[in-house]
Amino acid sequence: MTFANKQISVFGLHRSGVAVAKLLDDLGAQVLVTDPKSSDELQTDIDALQDRDIDFILGGHDQRCIEKANLIVLSPGVPLDIPILQEARSAGIPITGELEVAASLCAAPMVAITGTKGKSTTTILTAELLKGGDFRRVCTAGNIGVPLSSEVQDLTAEDLVVIEASSFQLETTTKFRPVVSVVLNLSRDHLDRHKTMAAYRAAKMKVCANQTSTDWIVLNALDENVLSFADETQARVVCFADTATVKKGTYIEDNQIFAKWEGRSHWICDAGDNPLPGRHNLQNVLAATAVGQIFGISLNMMRSAICDFSPADHSPLEHAFEPVKTVNGVRFINDSKATNVAAVKAALESLTDPILLIMGGYDKGNNYQPLIECVQAKVKGLILLGSHTGIIRNALAAHVVTRDAGTMIDAVELAYSQAAPGDVVLLSPANASFDMFTDYKARGQAFREAVNHLESTETTSKSAIHLGQLSD
Known part of the structure; x- marks a missing residue:
């Protein structure tokens, strides 16, 4: 995907809109940003773009937002069915999202974590575990509060980025392809936007839609809605479960966390050594550990990362x-x-x-x-x-x-x-x-x-x- 000299309209400001507008401007695009809120409400976002040659249409969307556009880029909070976007589709203008744009430029391998709940905790813990690997830098991005667009220009093939991916971000992706995807759980949410559980699931399914047999997917073995993803992806499957063993992945037995790989089980730590409260957080630990297992992080490194993890050290939590x-x-x-x-x-x-x-x-x-x-x-x-x-x-x-x-x-x-x-x-x-x-x-x-x-x-x-x- 190339952006130089294209007329690109960014719908929705705030963190993602500002970040992708800056990125596109850096890449030589002619950028217009639009938002239904007034300039008074958006002054902080406007100030963040004030030194750039970017046009603004605020207080609503009108024909100027699309009349010259070669491409429309949406912030995650922008609904796909607003009238101006329906007009754009009828005019044949491509519509994509901030995550798709940033991911298309990302030189670093991507781990993408989604689910109805637990995404932020798992994203941060996974990054902490992966810091025990041979990477120049491990960072987090996405729905966690730092748009991938803010990080992507500094990432290299020697880095690794762990992305918290929401359904709003995933539904506008077409070529997004993480090397590892993680689906924690799936239950009723955001039906004010997605309307049906089938549509919500379809948005989540995009996390692995482009994965191949060289990629991996980590699934909750005890959530039938999640485990069914294994039938719809080419990625290699690793599972986690807190009340049952798994063929390959992570599980709990006798209050101990184990990782099972190539038919052998390896002790990670006592479940009680995990400082995060609640059964749901044990599931998050299991998912993060499964990702660490895929990347070959040593058992001692993973044990230390789990036992030393402190939510208070991470503002997104x-x-x-x-x-x-x-x-x-x-x-x-x-x-x-x-x-x-x-x-x-x-x-x-x-x-x-x-x-x-x-x-x-x-x-x-x-x-x-x-x-x-x-x-x-x-x-x-x-x-x-x-x-x-x-x-x-x-x-x-x-x-x-x-x-x-x-x-x-x-x-x-x-x-x-x-x-x-x-x-x-x-x-x-x-x-x-x-x-x-x-x-x-x-x-x-x-x-x-x-x-x-x-x-x-x-x-x-x-x-x-x-x-x-x-x-x-």
Whole structure:
């Protein structure tokens, strides 16, 4: 794919749009960027491009966005069915995505990790394991917060890049071909965009669509929706499973993590040595270890990377089952990144103490039925926050006491009022954040601040009581 002297329209700014606009400009393209938001809302992104000969059409898309375009490049958040893109297709203008553009220029081998949940953790852990290999540099990119377009010009054949690939990024790919693809799990998500599970699966399937018999795919052996990918790819299959052995791959037996290769099993570490909480994170460790196995990383290197891994050292893992603090014996956990039902279910399964659960936000077509068993067994109170609470209430109110909150502070205080020492207040929304917050990070930060406010209030209250007792 060549870009010099082409008229290219980039739809959608923010991280991916800015990164691919810079890349295309560097390669000699005539770039136009367009976004439905106003210039005031996008000032930071505009400033990032201000020294370049790039045109802007902001506050909406019109005919100028496509009338001279030889190619249209989409940021992941841009829906494929908006009217202006339908016009472009009718006019025969090719449409692709940021990931496809960057990958076409990538000299380094690519590992691509996708799934409904666990992508960020697995991407970062995989990169840490692969740093034990003979690479000049191992970096992460993609949906993890650093667009591949930002990295690709600095990558060489001696490097390795581990890409977190979302369905939004994959659905616009045509020739994307990682040397190793990983599919962690597949459950209902993003149906507000993909409409059907079949379409969602088809987008995920693109992670391995162009792989050949010289490539590898790592699959969750216990997820039928994922394991079926083996029938639709030419790549060599490696599996992982946390409750069963595998022919080739990684598994857990007697609480020990093993890697099986060429018929022989090799001990990696105790499952308890993994610092990441929850069964879902054990699955992420198994997937990352399987990739390390493919690249021939030594057992000792993998063991050290797993045991020394600290989520706190990696900013993309903030707001993912993150302990905030304990107030009067009540633990607060920020899982704002849990934007689908599968993530909430994993969080609930990871806890043994009674839970006050805060849910809600912008619903993406969720089915909440898979939560019922966990809610009945573990949740003593459900606090609903956000614009789609009626859907959650209809699904879960028969199984748990449910209350509404108007703000994050109200939600935290309401949950705390129902909690006893030893309980857990868990923010795990199962929804996107756009109804009340700019993103899941802002929502998670609001939760942290609400907990800090609660702690401060409790401390002040205790101090007042103590002073009153002294005065008596």
